[in-house]
Amino acid sequence: MALAKKQAMGRGLSALLKDPENDIKSVSDKNADKVVGNIIELEIDAIEINPFQPRTNFNEESLQELATSIRELGVIQPITVRKMDFNKYQLISGERRLRASKIVGLKTVPAYIRLADDNESLTMALVENIQRHDLDPIEIALSYQRLMDEIQLTQEQVSDRVGKKRSTVANYMRLLKLDPIIQTGIRDGFISMGHGRAIINVDDHDAQTEIYQKIVSQNLSVRETEALVKAYHEGTPEKPTTIKTSGGAFEVDTEDKKTFNEYFGTKVDVKVAANGKGKITIPFHSEEDFNRIIKLIKG
Structure with a gap:
């Protein structure tokens, strides 16, 4: 009931914000106390995405589930925005809610309004997202x-x-000291943060990626990865690992990897899962480089 009253008030305050004579730019302006920190119904088209948003991946299925919830119950938790120009706002936190609201087709969304400079906005966006979302x-x-x-x-x-x-x-x-390929592997869920923390103890990036490929192809645990890193530092030969699966998993030979790299003239990433399936990733650095690789593939 309290939320409904606040949102009803918000609809009235939204009219106040559309009045050019009440263009609030600082907390000392007239009617600022009625707007700043209050829940106000804002037009979605007046809200721009925060360029400081740390989240870059949005799960489509999760967004659809949130959209279904919003369609049935409305936006329970308001988003947070900062006022820019007249009737223009920038998102600080709540991008998932904003995206889901757009999917539903809402024209307005409840929002807390703040006045903040870029540094304050960046800090709020980063801290709120770190604490409240599954980055x-x-x-x-x-x-x-x-x-x-x-x-x-x-x-x-x-x-x-x-x-x-x-x-x-x-x-x-x-983790940011890891080779970019390994960072991508963590983001895509091929390995865990625990695996990454073990690999980071290896300074050489080529050695890091070799260990990473073994983890993925042999489905190694964090403890097994730590043992692999320890063996690397001690210079002891690795014991061959045999994986018995119906899919017939295998380990890609180092010479085969070198063949890929030499042929394509770039560092090719080869991943093999425990079921024997895998993928080959060929990076390119420009349109010209892309066309070069295409020509190699076409022969």
């Missing part, structure tokens, strides 16, 4: 890095802002 480990690490680089926070200050131990923040940020 993958790499997205979280990038968010921490941006708080340090763009807001000039120390690791200690970041840990205070997000309510995490400094060691936790440090462990996430260390």
